[in-house]
Amino acid sequence: MTYSDPAIWLPFVFAALMGAAILIYVVLDGFDLGVGVLFPFADKDEQDRMVASIGPFWDANETWLVLAIGILLVAFPTAHGAILTALYLPVAVMLIGLILRGVAFEFRAKAPPARKDMWNLSFWAGSLMTSLSQGYMLGLYIMGLESTPATQAFATLTAVFLTVAYSFIGATWLILKTEGALQKKAVDWAKGGIWGVVLGLGAVSLATPFVSQRIWDKWFSFPEIVMLAPLPLGSALLIAGLWVALRRLPTADDSFAGLPFLGAVALFALAFGGLAYSFYPYVVPEQITIYEAASAPESLMIIFVGTLVVLPMILGYTVLAYTVFRGKATALSYE
């Protein structure tokens, strides 16, 4: 078998695509889930502006989750069943969370004013449930999808850390999209959140190599260790840079307001890269590789061709949407 064999390169390409979709999802829905998690810390008027800052985007952001799970489903059918049945309950909690927050966008604006508090609560609770359950699933996945008290404890830890990480990137988004008192608040939230990110990255990095000898070898042997070094070093530099930047924000003329968000995106990307490197070539940790789980090459080919044509268009109009709604979040109206 060589790399020109479609049974080799197609699964790899689809694993890369799925990775990209998950990363884009975690960044994009990460910030809007984070905004939801931060809801109780803002007053009523600020809450409206926070929703306005994500209103036009959240639906498309969530579609990346559908794409990621779709690729898992269509490209790696056996893995799909194994992963999702092992995560049955957290998936259900996440879905109910997504439902509660997704409908709240519409209901809080359209239901009778007296109900608005209830829908705000549903928005917050849904965002929290979603973030926590995603973090929990991440933890269990790292632990090889095994449920023992120890792995569950670790998963609980990652649940909390991912939620904090989401609120961190959410806060940096608000720094970019808002002004005035709310922007100042967002800077404070980001300063708090960054410690959660540090702890979370640390915990996952410490735990991962201990879960499997294979990952340990992948990390701590020569020359891999040299090639991997940029990941932790880059993350440390980014965190230091973010900390310095957050202390100086907001600037008088609102310059550099986008910097923390970009930094947060880079940080998420590095962390994700580290995980992807560790688990490759497994899609179900230590059990099923992407090559074993892949669908028939003919079927993958059909999807691959479609993806080549459609993905650039999707990226194109996603950019269009972010351009149309650039600038500070103000009125969200149908007019």
Added chain:
Amino acid sequence: MDTLILSRIQFGANISFHILFPTITIALGWVLLGFKLAYNRTGAEKWMDAYRFWVKIFALSFGMGVVSGITMSFQFGTNWPGFMEAVGNIAGPLLAYEVLTAFFLEAVFLGIMLFGASRVPGWLHTLATFLVAFGTTMSAFWILVLNSWMHTPAGFEIRDGVAYATDWFAVIFNPSMPYRLAHMLLASGLTVAFLIAGVSALRWLWGERSAQVRATLRTGLVMGAALIPIQIFAGDMHGLNTLEHQPAKVAAMEGNWETRGNVPLLLFALPDEEARENRFEVGIPNGASLILKHHADGVVPGLNDFVAEDGTVEHPPVVPLFFSFRIMVATGFAMLLLSWAGVYFMARKRRGIEGLPKPLLYALVPMALSGWLATLAGWYTTEIGRQPWLVNGVLTTEAAVADVPAPMVLGTLIAYLVVYAALLFAYLGVIFYLSRKAAKGEAPEERIALAPLAQAQVAAE
């Protein structure tokens, strides 16, 4: 109850909840585009008012459709892993094309359609509205291709228990696909027509006399009157197609036990599966033979043909099919009667809406939800009629189910049911509330009482 039956109930409950909203968004997107174009052409403010009112209901329905749809796509993995393992090579690409060509299109342009009117040029806003409508229709196309393939699989071969596509054209244009797609798109159009007519009738009865409510009441009635004959015709064709490919399903729908000629069209009966006969039959002589075979002594297949030597029943359960089919057809004829009566009264002496008699207006109000009833009844007929197969002749439902503990499925099932019931209640409540407000003539934007500064910043809608 075991995992299989609980998973089936859960899937049925989820998809039933989901389909309520796509049924509305698929056609309402096009209707909104129509309102927008009518406004662009005539400049009449009533069309823009109609757009503003119905785009809210569209946005709300869309949100409900999205969140329940995400639940659906996870269920394949959490509850039916055997489905993708056996037919993933075929279902996979179809679902992937749905995400790529439909979901992103809808989701991205929805933002511009809803909130972009003041930020983009008029043509781009109209284009965004078009793309959202187009996206929802594409998504219906792909999912119905898959669903039709599950009923009438074609263009594949089985190797080691796994399906491999041999001819994608045959997979996509499988025998029941054109009928199902046409029937479902028409169902969506009818659901929206009667929803618009019903809500407008309610607003009229509450005393609203705006140009907008006249325009939408007329639109709904005319649209319904135009679509329903086509739907009845399409449904008949669909039934003939099913007779060819899934005769047991048709036998159950007709409640016909013995294969014979001169079969009556049963208007009512109580099928008894133990005794394998009907009680209290009321029927039109030769009706079923005429409809299905086009002559009075046409031979129609009976259920008893689908019982194995050892007595194992190999046809779907009769009672639910028999009744859900009748509910759908009866609703269809109620739609025919009401919409044609409405158009007749409007045309008579050219009196327009003023010519509609009160009882007709009252009857239209509950009919607002008739599309939902017929659509659900239709899907129940179709899907239960496929049992015990998940993919007809290829994979049984039982073989696809996940081995998760039954109490876990029961727990999630209850959670979904509670959430869905609450949301359905809230959804109908908001439609009612928005209608009430419109009937009182309140402009929607004046509603949120905020501090003056905040008001400038957030209309939050």
